Amino acid sequence: MSSDKVRLALLGCGTVGTEVVRLLHEQSADLTARIGAPLELVGIAVRRPGRQRGSDIDPALFTTDALGLVKRDDVDVVIEVVGGIEPARSWLTEALRAGKSVVTANKALLAEDGATLHDAAAEGGADLYYEAAVAGAIPLLRPLRESLHGDRVTRVTGIVNGTTNFILSSMDATGAGFGEALDEATELGYAEADPTADVEGFDAAAKAAILASLAFHTRVTAADVFREGMTGVTAADMASAKEMGCTIKLLCIAQRGPDSAGTDSVSVRVHPAMIPRSHPLAGVGDAFNAVFVEAEAAGQLMFYGRGAGGTPTASAVLGDIVAAARNRLSGTRAPSESSYAHLPIRPIGESVTRYHISLDVADRQGVLATVAGVFAQHEVSIATVRQSGREDDATLVIVTHGAPDANLAATVEDLRALDIVRSIASVLRVEGGA
Amino acid sequence: MSSDKVRLALLGCGTVGTEVVRLLHEQSADLTARIGAPLELVGIAVRRPGRQRGSDIDPALFTTDALGLVKRDDVDVVIEVVGGIEPARSWLTEALRAGKSVVTANKALLAEDGATLHDAAAEGGADLYYEAAVAGAIPLLRPLRESLHGDRVTRVTGIVNGTTNFILSSMDATGAGFGEALDEATELGYAEADPTADVEGFDAAAKAAILASLAFHTRVTAADVFREGMTGVTAADMASAKEMGCTIKLLCIAQRGPDSAGTDSVSVRVHPAMIPRSHPLAGVGDAFNAVFVEAEAAGQLMFYGRGAGGTPTASAVLGDIVAAARNRLSGTRAPSESSYAHLPIRPIGESVTRYHISLDVADRQGVLATVAGVFAQHEVSIATVRQSGREDDATLVIVTHGAPDANLAATVEDLRALDIVRSIASVLRVEGGA
The missing domain is CATH 3.30.70.260 (ACT domain)
Structure with a gap:
């Protein structure tokens, strides 16, 4: 690549993508100063180029040929905010193998088949960043990937789904039942028309797999995660929790410890649970996310912030773009995947x-x-x-x-x-x- | 350097230093796997080598000649946990100019004369890491330095001194006055015999300068920070705060915004303040630290954890050692100091x-x-x-x-x-x- 600028290809231009384009434009001077060279957006792959996406975007940037865009010689960093397994996996694998850095927010793909992406990154000597895939704007993966690498993480407990946290917070505050609280969340735009991925814990399970992989240096996929949704939580349960000085949250819990045979292993699960009101996670209300990390030396840590929304997610994407761009300019790479521990997965029963x-x-x-x-x-x-x-x-x-x-x-x-x-x-x- | 191992020199072997040595030893296999090469501790500079420091440390490692240790050809990374301005500054400047990476927990030095260290790092093409200097174990500086680099931080509000937070939390919980709560803190080991640096806000001011520098890409020193201690906070103040639905915390506040003439500028201050109980910082009790970050795109973020103590601080030091070691092995450097914004400091009056x-x-x-x-x-x-x-x-x-x-x-x-x-x-x- 030429060292006078870093060229970006954006795959997808929905809520997050539009915000990424806006921030790239608005913060252009700051980004250039921080990176040491300007960023240039050279193309945006979308399904329907005709759709209105804010007047600031040059229509000439749009293309329906995502794979063609990824393959262009003048693309240094590929940003993917489309989601889903295919065709995203093919696009990103192609980019990484060709040595292009990838920034993605695709939690489903990383949780189902992160190995393919990591292997492609290793093959191409490319960076793979995905801070936005878990807990949106919260800088969480970089601390887990880097800051805590001199420590041993024993447990990660997270509220990683904003929709269900909004519903449970509302049930806690008003005494409403699940259905009523879900209706409110839908009305306010916190829940999608089909809330299954959120309320049944699929979204949280994908994030749990990503967190567990990073925390324990072990490949964990969504299929390894025990999952129980929160549709069965009733107003009576919440009242009972209150009597005990607790509230109910949908938690993702990734834990390291010995299994029944004494072998060091990892258990990862998503389910609603009562937690004491004195626990730092109990106070995480509204659609906020928070992840509570316990490590042998660091002790208890918590990371808190907005887990979703176009602008917060775009902040995480931009941070990754800056890191990837800097690495390219200095000819270096971020630490690659660390999965040396290969710990076995402990079944929920244990x-x-x-x-x-x-x-x-x-x-x-x-x-x-x-x-x-x-x-x-x-x-x-x-x-x-x-x-x-x-x-x-x-x-x-x-x-x-x-x-x-x-x-x-x-x-x-x-x-x-x-x-x-x-x-x-x-x-x-x-x-x-x- | 040889690429078969990374050699470390430790300056200082008190509470934090001893824990660093212990963790290097205990987590040796994991650290090697994460770095890709073993770490070797080649020397420890102390003032009194005869002092007992745990039986695990090879006495042959001790030396009183810190500068000699720093200058040794076989040292790749220098770890400084001595504190204070001199002689630490001379040692670290020497190391950085010679291209050796530095990991330090020295908040006073960074806040008073970080520029000298950053300049020396640039001159020698070396890494300067200091995660442990602010909020101990909390991975905070790396997110500010890297994750939020695609965003614009507008305000950082922190509880960054554990001693005073313990005192104020205790006054809040029991209705005790400052003197009584300080006595309790001293008894429990949360306050030093001379608590001036903590209760008068000097410690928090140093951390505020470091946070502001990172958040706003501007060199801010301790002298730029308005500072007011918390010894004047009375039981009556706390009672009055309670009546208003508030509590009192010693806060460091770094804010970006226009001054009276409309120029973009930075204000940094440390003082006790009332905050509403509904604010995430209000619930940060005991000797915990937390830093609340507001950024344009990311929105509100909070980082929470232990701000002091040998083991938590050592966790942060180890994380930096791993990063520095990896960079050396791959022949790269972390992003260097970012102070391009050169924002003026707004006086407290504004x-x-x-x-x-x-x-x-x-x-x-x-x-x-x-x-x-x-x-x-x-x-x-x-x-x-x-x-x-x-x-x-x-x-x-x-x-x-x-x-x-x-x-x-x-x-x-x-x-x-x-x-x-x-x-x-x-x-x-x-x-x-x-």
Whole structure:
């Protein structure tokens, strides 16, 4: 490449792409000063070039031939904000193999098949940056990739989906049920028309895989992540959480530790969980994201900010563009993928968690003894029991100590089969406490 | 240098240095995998080699000749955890000019004369890393230096001193006065025998200078920082803050904006301030640090973690060592100092702030009118007034809207001269709200 400028190709020009173009334009002088050379946008690949995208963009930049754009000799850095597996993977693989730096916000692709991209980057000696793929504007991946490389990360607990955090924060604040809170989120533009990827935890699971890969120097894919959505969280659950001094968040949890055989391993899961209000993540409201990192030497760290939105995401993309451009000008590369640890993935059944179980039971003599017996049988220790109601119907709320998830699941299964248990009102994991 | 290992010289072996040595030893295999070559500690400069420093350290490594160690041909990276201006500056300048990478935790030196170090680094083509100098373990400088380089930071608000945050958190929780809370902090090891640097804000001011330099691409020194300690914060102030739904924190605030003549400029200050409990910084308790960053595109970000302590600080030092070592192996350098913006420093008098003023006044007809007249005369708009007490003594608590600090200071001066004002019980700035 010529060293007098750094030439960019943009793939996709939706919400994020438009903002990237705007910021490139508006901050042009600052970016040039920080990089040491100007950036030049040489082409934008879109599906429908005719669509209105803000009057500032030169229409001559648009093309429908993304692969052609990627292959152009005068492109130094390819920015991808299209999303999805294909054709993005083909485009980016092509770019990386040809030695072009890639900046992408594509969490789905990185979580499903990051290996292909990393391998292509290694082959082409190119940079692969993806800060915008997790927690939008929050500078999180660079600290994990670089700042904490002299430390050993033991656990990452994150609120990485803004839509579900908005819904749960609203349920916590107003006592609304899931449906009502979802309607509000949709109305305000926080939830998409089809909210499945968010509320069922698919989006968070992709981010969890990326975070776990970086934190533990191990390739983790979305398929390795245990995933449970948050559509089952009820107003009653939230009320129960409040009584315990907790709130409910959809968490992604990536943890390093020994499995049942004592082998160092990684467990990655996404599910709603109760956390104490005193936990720094409990105060993360609205559509904000936050990631809580625990490391052996650094202790507890938290990163907080906007996880979505065109402008915040574009900020992360721009930061990566500056880094990639600087590297090209100085003929260097960022640290490449670090997956030397190759830790095995621990199944969810072996994850040690705590459960909060709410049971509707017959108010008979000996009910508690019977119920407690089921827990004991599965070697699950009970931390607290609260009984409410009298007469015919009583509710037992049981919180356990930590136990393997499989034992807890088996306990719930056996409770369900008991005559004296009318129904299991809710089962929620409890995190972030002693 | 030989590419089969990276050789380190450590200057200083107190609390942080000892932890650095321990972590280098304990995480040796992981560090080698992450760097691609082993690290070797070739020497440790100390004043008293005989002192006990943990049994794991080979006594042959110790020397009292720091400069001699720095000059050794077989040293690739110099790690400085001694602190203070001299002789640290001479050692590090020598190292950098000779092309050796430097990792330092020396906030005082960076804040007083960072320019000399940066110039020496440029001269020698060497890396200068100092993540541990601000907010200990929190990966903060790398995000500011790199991740946000495609964005425009407008404001940085930080709790960057653990000692004073412990004291203020304790005053908030228990209603204790400053003296009592300081005693507790000293007893628990959170405050040093001479707490001046912490409670008078010198430590925070040094960190503020470093943060402002990075955030605004402008050289800012400790002398540019307006500094007011927190020894004057009373139990009554804290109670008054609580009544307003606020707490009091010692904040460092670095802000970019137009001065009175409309010129883009930077203001940097350290002082105690009331902030609303709803602000993310209000919940930062104990000896934790947190830095709240506002950027045009990214919006609000917060970084939270342990700001001090041997092990957390060593985590940051290790992260920098890994980065410096990788760069040496690949023959590259990190982005160097970015000070292209050369923004002027705005004096405190031109900073727009809000004041919370508590006055003991005679309870006479027309007192409020007289007091309000003084505010109006200085063009300071009053947001709220609360009057308490009756009889002979009354207290007026006034919160202003934003106004230039000079106008506020002049208002307080004139109030002090009024007959009807018996005393000014407290003057506190108010931050973080509308």
